[in-house]
Amino acid sequence: MKVEKSGKTPPVSPVRDGVGRAQSPRATGSGTVAGNVQSGGSGSTSVHLGENAAQLQSISNGMANTPVVNSAKVAEIKQAISEGRFQVNAGVVADQLIASVTELINSSPH
Numbered sequence: 001m002k003v004e005k006s007g008k009t010p011p012v013s014p015v016r017d018g019v020g021r022a023q024s025p026r027a028t029g030s031g032t033v034a035g036n037v038q039s040g041g042s043g044s045t046s047v048h049l050g051e052n053a054a055q056l057q058s059i060s061n062g063m064a065n066t067p068v069v070n071s072a073k074v075a076e077i078k079q080a081i082s083e084g085r086f087q088v089n090a091g092v093v094a095d096q097l098i099a100s101v102t103e104l105i106n107s108s109p110h
Contacts, residue, residue, distance in 0.1 A: 080086035 077086060
């Protein structure tokens with residue numbers, strides 16, 4: 001199938017406020033805007049997101065300060081590999097692999 005460019009742009013229809021789209025929150029005149037957003041008399045606006053948002057922010061901040069990789073452990077393993085001291089216990093690896101696959105099978109919807 002071939003798509004040809006005509007060089008013409010489609011006509012743009014004018015946007016009518018509130019027609020065919022969700023309306024944005026509007027001020028009610030009492031300093032309150034629809035949807036938990038409040039505007040003070042000095043032009044400032046405050047938003048209250050709730051306890052869950054505060055908890056998520058706290059968790060996010062805690063995770064940002066936690067390293068993803070234990071660099072000391074990685075260095076220790078690299079050193080052991082380079083010295084030939086690192087040994088893999090095939091039985092433990094196999095058991096963990098089976099446990100992981102079993103967990104995936106049991107958690108998938110049937």
